[in-house]
Amino acid sequence: MRTVKPVAADRMPALLRAMPKAELHMHIEGSLEPEQMFAFAQRNGVALKFPSAQAVREAYVFDNLQSFLDIYHAGTLVLKTEQDFYDMACAYLQRAQADNVTHTELFFDTQTHTGHGLSAEIVVNGLHRACMDAPAKFGMTASLILCFLRHLSEEEAFECLEQVQPLRDKIVGIGLASSEVGHPPEKFAKVFARARQLGYRLVAHAGEEGPPAYIWSALDVLKVERIDHGVQSMQDKALMQRLAQDRIPLTVCPLSNLKLCVYPSLTQHAIGRMLEAGMVATINSDDPAYFGGYINENFTQTFSALQLGAQQAYQLALNSFDASFIEPSERARHIDKLNAVFDSFQ
Numbered sequence: 296m297r298t299v300k301p302v303a304a305d306r307m308p309a310l311l312r313a314m315p316k317a318e319l320h321m322h323i324e325g326s327l328e329p330e331q332m333f334a335f336a337q338r339n340g341v342a343l344k345f346p347s348a349q350a351v352r353e354a355y356v357f358d359n360l361q362s363f364l365d366i367y368h369a370g371t372l373v374l375k376t377e378q379d380f381y382d383m384a385c386a387y388l389q390r391a392q393a394d395n396v397t398h399t400e401l402f403f404d405t406q407t408h409t410g411h412g413l414s415a416e417i418v419v420n421g422l423h424r425a426c427m428d429a430p431a432k433f434g435m436t437a438s439l440i441l442c443f444l445r446h447l448s449e450e451e452a453f454e455c456l457e458q459v460q461p462l463r464d465k466i467v468g469i470g471l472a473s474s475e476v477g478h479p480p481e482k483f484a485k486v487f488a489r490a491r492q493l494g495y496r497l498v499a500h501a502g503e504e505g506p507p508a509y510i511w512s513a514l515d516v517l518k519v520e521r522i523d524h525g526v527q528s529m530q531d532k533a534l535m536q537r538l539a540q541d542r543i544p545l546t547v548c549p550l551s552n553l554k555l556c557v558y559p560s561l562t563q564h565a566i567g568r569m570l571e572a573g574m575v576a577t578i579n580s581d582d583p584a585y586f587g588g589y590i591n592e593n594f595t596q597t598f599s600a601l602q603l604g605a606q607q608a609y610q611l612a613l614n615s616f617d618a619s620f621i622e623p624s625e626r627a628r629h630i631d632k633l634n635a636v637f638d639s640f641q
């Protein structure tokens with residue numbers, strides 16, 4: 296990795312905002328801002344239990360992952376049409392463009408929505424159309440990763456995989472999200488094996504709240520290529536070594552960890568130590584409408600709390616492109632742009 300020029304602490308936010316980056320861990324349903332929730336509720340005739348967008352925001356106080364998931368699932372009830380999914384994705388892409396995201400891989404799930412009576416096609420077609428429009432409309436590339444909901448059964452995950460087979464080419468990867476503790480990766484061993492056979496790229500949330508053992512089984516049983524979160528790996532030296540040696544990327548989400556009480560403060564966050572240990576960590580926003588900020592807010596708050604500098608900024612941006620599922624020639628194009636920003640930054 297190249298050594299970059301040091302940058303004064305007061306110039307770091309500008310560098311963090313200006314640098315091109317990939318976002319690899321962002322649940323599209325978690326980008327639904329309260330104002331947009333009201334707009335969709337109105338156009339779809341859905342009643343919300345809150346009187347205003349401000350009241351919705353004030354309810355976003357969480358003790359742990361489950362307390363967030365309960366509110367997050369309630370928010371998804373306003374989504375009804377393919378156009379809603381398209382509009383929600385475009386709103387995120389526009390914000391991501393403003394943060395100099397040049398590539399994103401969006402998490403979504405169909406099970407939440409099929410559970411409300413929608414078809415998988417409505418969800419996938421709306422989101423995919425936004426991804427196809429992303430280069431022309433937002434100057435970036437975007438693709439889709441379908442997450443199974445781990446609080447549901449493996450049989451239901453198989454049904455979900457079946458439902459999207461006619462839409463196979465619109466989805467690059469399969470992931471695993473929702474309530475982690477009590478739902479270890481091995482519960483989904485067979486359906487991940489099937490997804491691998493079908494040629495999907497594989498990722499899984501592991502070690503957000505769950506133990507290091509869940510990260511081991513995501514790697515060794517599910518055979519995922521990236522770990523989403525993975526911060527609990529810091530309790531297990533052998534696992535840290537494995538992740539570093541095999542260059543398994545970790546899509547870390549600092550503001551999410553703070554809001555869901557994984558860490559009491561960002562000053563305790565592990566991301567700096569992960570980089571020091573040679574782990575391929577990246578910074579992402581997870582559910583930005585719920586956790587107080589999009590990707591640049593995650594970068595600036597984390598760098599300020601941990602007093603990280605330009606070298607770590609470069610490393611994290613480079614890791615984001617290395618960890619992405621884009622073609623090697625595309626990756627080189629993104630990294631050239633990254634180098635140009637660091638070369639010219641004053």
Ligand code: ADE
Nearest residue numbers: 322472473474500581582
């Ligand atoms: N779904 C949306 N955000 C999530 C998170 N942080 N962990 C697990 N599942 C999620």
Ligand code: ZN
Nearest residue numbers: 320500523581
């Ligand atoms: Zn997540």
